[in-house]
Amino acid sequence: MRLVVTGREGQVVRSLMERAKGRAEVVALGRPALDLARPETIAPALADARPDIVVSAAAYTAVDQAEDEPERAFAVNATGAGAVAEAAARLGVPVIHLSTDYVFDGTKEHPYSEEDAPAPRSVYGASKLAGEEAVAAANPDHVILRTAWVYSPFGKNFVKTMLALAQTRDHLRVVDDQHGNPSAAHDIAEAVLAIVETWRRRAERRPRGVYHFAGSGETSWCGLARHALAVSRAAGGPHAEVEAITTAEYPTRAARPRNSRLDCRRFRADFGYLAPEWQTSLEAVVKRLLAEVV
Numbered sequence: 548m549r550l551v552v553t554g555r556e557g558q559v560v561r562s563l564m565e566r567a568k569g570r571a572e573v574v575a576l577g578r579p580a581l582d583l584a585r586p587e588t589i590a591p592a593l594a595d596a597r598p599d600i601v602v603s604a605a606a607y608t609a610v611d612q613a614e615d616e617p618e619r620a621f622a623v624n625a626t627g628a629g630a631v632a633e634a635a636a637r638l639g640v641p642v643i644h645l646s647t648d649y650v651f652d653g654t655k656e657h658p659y660s661e662e663d664a665p666a667p668r669s670v671y672g673a674s675k676l677a678g679e680e681a682v683a684a685a686n687p688d689h690v691i692l693r694t695a696w697v698y699s700p701f702g703k704n705f706v707k708t709m710l711a712l713a714q715t716r717d718h719l720r721v722v723d724d725q726h727g728n729p730s731a732a733h734d735i736a737e738a739v740l741a742i743v744e745t746w747r748r749r750a751e752r753r754p755r756g757v758y759h760f761a762g763s764g765e766t767s768w769c770g771l772a773r774h775a776l777a778v779s780r781a782a783g784g785p786h787a788e789v790e791a792i793t794t795a796e797y798p799t800r801a802a803r804p805r806n807s808r809l810d811c812r813r814f815r816a817d818f819g820y821l822a823p824e825w826q827t828s829l830e831a832v833v834k835r836l837l838a839e840v841v
């Protein structure tokens with residue numbers, strides 16, 4: 548099975564390349580050959596790569612910066628994502644498209660299910676929602692996989708930011724009133740491979756549509772920072788005290804949902820995979836990051 552993935556250096560892409568070894572072939576396409584902001588590059592690049600399945604994982608992910616350049620965020624996350632799905636449809640192959648918890652406004656008291664109405668609060672969230680709509684319209688043979696709070700040993704993410712800040716500061720301030728499910732990119736890679744395996748076994752009746760998949764259990768950004776730094780300290784790495792603050796005390800350009808928690812039961816029922824508890828996956832990533840620094 549040949550998976551062609553958009554983006555070369557993204558967290559999910561790099562994790563998928565590691566986890567797919569011996570299970571599926573992965574070809575990662577990035578700029579300049581495939582540039583989501585230049586739709587004319589997309590169909591030829593995908594056709595040349597001869598996919599059995601397209602995994603649409605590249606995106607404009609700078610949440611605050613997107614507020615200042617909405618045209619670029621929409622070009623990449625909406626028009627570009629739609630063109631990827633359309634190119635896959637023309638090749639007669641399905642697409643797995645990654646999306647986000649930030650499509651929700653966060654006002655719900657319980658975890659969000661796939662039935663809940665999206666209402667993004669940020670340009671990034673709106674551009675990702677427009678991407679979902681474009682993908683669904685272009686290629687009925689799709690899974691739109693919404694995930695959340697992704698971290699990994701790769702690229703930029705909140706966990707790496709906390710470890711880096713703790714090297715130079717002994718006191719950090721982190722919001723404690725936004726709640727979600729931290730998700731290791733390696734677990735998302737396993738979810739993608741579970742979809743691939745299910746589709747292989749049930750080629751005639753592939754489960755399709757929107758699915759939620761995120762780390763099991765929940766916490767706040769403050770809880771995530773504290774646990775990451777506790778693991779770091781126990782392993783001889785940097786540590787800092789983390790003060791719990793409110794969103795109002797940490798103003799950002801883009802508004803974030805207060806509740807980002809995703810209900811992942813539909814994914815488990817249809818694809819047979821549930822992510823480990825977030826603390827378990829986090830511990831492995833923090834230890835790997837510390838080992839790589841030394």
Ligand SMILES: NC(=O)C1=CN([C@@H]2O[C@H](COP(=O)(O)OP(=O)(O)OC[C@H]3O[C@@H](n4cnc5c(N)ncnc54)[C@H](OP(=O)(O)O)[C@@H]3O)[C@@H](O)[C@H]2O)C=CC1
Pocket residue numbers: 553554555556557558559560577578581582583584585603604605606607608623645646647648675693694695696697698702703
């Ligand atoms: N990060 C998170 O917390 C979350 C992410 N998601 C979604 O999951 C998916 C994967 O996220 P993640 O792995 O963290 O992403 P990253 O931010 O780690 O990587 C994004 C990738 O997209 C590529 N990219 C950006 N713009 C373009 C473009 N114009 N043309 C081609 N490639 C481009 C980047 O390339 P380059 O390296 O060259 O810049 C990079 O490889 C995305 O769809 C994201 O929206 C969902 C929920 C949470």
Ligand SMILES: Cc1cn([C@H]2C[C@H](O)[C@@H](COP(=O)(O)OP(=O)(O)O[C@H]3O[C@@H](C)C(=O)[C@@H](O)[C@H]3O)O2)c(=O)[nH]c1=O
Pocket residue numbers: 608609610611647648649694695696697704705708719720721722725768797799803
């Ligand atoms: C660095 C820092 C952030 N924060 C807050 C700001 C924000 O509310 C929260 C998270 O900060 P970040 O900006 O690192 O994370 P953010 O970029 O909002 O992360 C999001 O990325 C996109 C791509 C997604 O799809 C989402 O699921 C989510 O993972 O933590 C602090 O309170 N203190 C700090 O020192």
